[in-house]
Amino acid sequence: MARIREFDTEAAVEAAMWAFRRTGFEGTSIQDLVEATGVGRGSLYAAFGNKEGLYLAAVDRYRDKYALPLIEELRYGLPARELIHGILLDVVDEIVADGSRHACLMVSAAVERAPHDPEVRVRIRATTASLEDAFADLIGEQGLARGRDPRDVARFLMTTIHGMRVTAAITPDRAALTAIAEVALGCLA
């Protein structure tokens, strides 16, 4: 019935995601996004409404790509302590492999945008809550909470992961991050 869209929406959001992660919401201009995605200004506005719309799409994509698989992994992995250990080390790997000092988009969005944008806030909150649920279920089922509320331990783990992202923005050192993960794991039974 009409002309088909030339650019790949997914690919554009992916590119925008990296741009926002690198320079934040305020620090990324529409021109930057045009260059990063290879999509014209007009098309960008037609597809996403405005800068915030594209940002929200990027945050959603980050959730789908990184958080949801993690939740799945937590749901079916049974040796819980080893699983959580592996997840923390994976975070370290990801940070070190990436090389750039930029925090993940979740942390960046939480710090920069969540206080100002309710849409961002509700998304970050939902993703964090889902991850906490997954951690809490696993910890509760296998009695790793040492008498504490599994939800509190789950929150603690999420805080540790967030904190490691911040620490990595300052010094992305593998040994230090690994040691931090090991100490945190000591809080589990």
Next chain:
Amino acid sequence: MARIREFDTEAAVEAAMWAFRRTGFEGTSIQDLVEATGVGRGSLYAAFGNKEGLYLAAVDRYRDKYALPLIEELRYGLPARELIHGILLDVVDEIVADGSRHACLMVSAAVERAPHDPEVRVRIRATTASLEDAFADLIGEQGLARGRDPRDVARFLMTTIHGMRVTAAITPDRAALTAIAEVALGCLA
């Protein structure tokens, strides 16, 4: 010999500090800073050179006002476990009392500016390292490390504090933050 400066430099930096904490580096315009400090554009540039100069002054002030006293407290407080417990709860108090969802300037600077500005990086790194030193000394002296390297435990504590700031940006809930602090404290002997 010449006209004396009319505005209070300290007060101006203090005001700029709050502005930067609220809206970040990129999100705070010179006009915002003029309004926040009550100092004219020209005077601001004469005193601090440019936007980055004022930002660095704000980061320095944050360090002097919040990090240095903490380091002093760690140096002379002997019941280490209770001291650290109190410090973590103080962080919670500060976050909750503040009410605003904004992360502290250290975390904000680490996430937003440290990857792009070497001057910011070196400052945040130095402050974090000093705090780690203070924690590590205390933990080492009093054998709270449970056989681990006291430095690793200190790094872990810093990461926990950073993480709590991020968590607070999403949900500044006293009960949740307190519980997180308690779990983290479980890593000490």
Next chain:
DNA sequence: CTAATTCTGTAACGAACAGTCAAGAAAAGG
């Protein structure tokens, strides 16, 4: 008082900002 110096306030700079719009190009229905 005058001269020298340094601050303050404001106007102005070019560049970059987010967002709009109209005209052309491409696809599908008839």
Next chain:
DNA sequence: CCTTTTCTTGACTGTTCGTTACAGAATTAG
């Protein structure tokens, strides 16, 4: 073929950005 619909392109909007320049006010030295 032509019409209709939608996407793309690029120029353009007015505004705001960080920074500079300059005139005038305030202070001190001589």
